Amino acid sequence: MSVGFSYVDIVGDKVHLRPTQATDASVAYRLVKNGAVVSNLAWDGPTSKEELLNTYRQWEEETKSGEKYHFAIEHSEQHGLIGCIDIRFPSHPxxxxxxxxxxxxxxxRGYMTDAVRLVCHFSFKYLDTARVxxxxxxxxxxxxxxxxxxxxxxxxxxxxxxxxxxxxxDGWFFSLLRTEWEPNRGKFVPRHEVVVTREGE
Ligand SMILES: CC(C)(COP(=O)(O)OP(=O)(O)OC[C@H]1O[C@@H](n2cnc3c(N)ncnc32)[C@H](O)[C@@H]1OP(=O)(O)O)[C@@H](O)C(=O)NCCC(=O)NCCS
Incomplete structure (x- = not known):
């Protein structure tokens, strides 16, 4: 669903999520330019810092417009990107x-388990998603x-x-339906969240 957000900060037990910014590109480049990371991704990683910077600039716009959502994963007690988690809509909004x-x-350290939990909360609560x-x-x-x-x-x-x-x-295809999330939604609730949509801007 195409909802734009002007502010997102979702704090979990171990990590918090906020939109990626162009200023994250240099840290992201250092972390993602690693065979152990990209060998598990369909994406082969950036070919240069400039390419990643342009990608992050584009991502800022996509998140603002609601075309896709790109979140930086940060430690809940410390600033600085340690990873990324994205939401996209390849078949249906x-x-x-x-x-x-x-x-x-x-x-x-349980960081991605927490990040996936938070992104499911965001997706089902704010985007009206039927399936993640x-x-x-x-x-x-x-x-x-x-x-x-x-x-x-x-x-x-x-x-x-x-x-x-x-x-x-081969790819393992996993899913979580709204009807499965709904009865257990308490498990997905963040410790703290501030989410501001761009409706009315
Ligand atoms: C895969 C990845 C996302 C896992 O993130 P993470 O924060 O290390 O995972 P968590 O700490 O939340 O661990 C989740 C569970 O997996 C287990 N686990 C983590 N890495 C593992 C490994 N290499 N082998 C076996 N089990 C592993 C953990 O022990 C934990 O299970 P448990 O609680 O039952 O013990 C991370 O390693 C990564 O980014 N890898 C490179 C890129 C990638 O694979 N992205 C995913 C593409 S689909």
């Missing part, structure tokens, strides 16, 4: 699909667990889903 990555120094989905390269257990811990179900395996580094990767 009420079907949200998420993608995410975290810098390697921050893995395995994510596709994970088969074998990416950390990503799978972050989804399962947020009540996502494995709908199936998309065979030969992405061609990456000279081979076809």
């Amino acid at each position: 009420l079907q949200a699909d998420i993608g995410y990555w975290l810098g390697e120094p921050f893995w395995n 989905s994510a596709t994970v390269f088969a074998g990416n257990i950390g990503s799978r667990r972050a989804l399962e811990k947020n009540d996502f179900s494995l709908d199936g395996t998309l065979r030969c889903h992405v061609y990456k580094h000279g081979k076809w990767m």
Whole structure:
């Protein structure tokens, strides 16, 4: 659904989410220019700092207009981007699909589990979403667990889903429906949130 936001700050137990800004590009570049991160993404990563800066400029506009939503993941007690989580709408405006990555120094501390929880809350509460989905390269257990811990179900395996580094990767397709989130929505509620839409601007 095309809702633009002028301000978003959603604070969880471990991380908080806010829209990415062009000023995040240099930190993001350092973290994402890492084979261990991009080997698990359909995206091969930026080819230069300038390319990523332009991408982040475009993302600022997309989030403001509601075309897509790009959030920086920050530690809840500390400023500075440690990863990203995005919401896009590849098939229908009420079907949200998420993608995410975290810098390697921050893995395995429950950060992405918290970020996925918060982005589901945002999507179901503010965007009227019917379903949130994510596709994970088969074998990416950390990503799978972050989804399962947020009540996502494995709908199936998309065979030969992405061609990456000279081979076809299968994709595990996970989803969480509004009807599954609704009875457990308390579990997804952030510690604190300030969300301001651009309606009426
Ligand atoms: C995959 C990724 C998102 C996981 O984020 P994270 O913050 O490290 O995950 P969490 O700490 O929230 O862990 C979630 C669960 O997965 C487990 N886990 C994390 N990494 C794991 C790994 N490499 N192997 C097995 N289990 C793993 C954790 O132990 C935890 O499970 P548990 O609570 O049952 O013990 C992160 O490693 C990453 O960004 N990787 C590179 C990019 C990527 O894969 N993006 C996802 C594309 S779909």
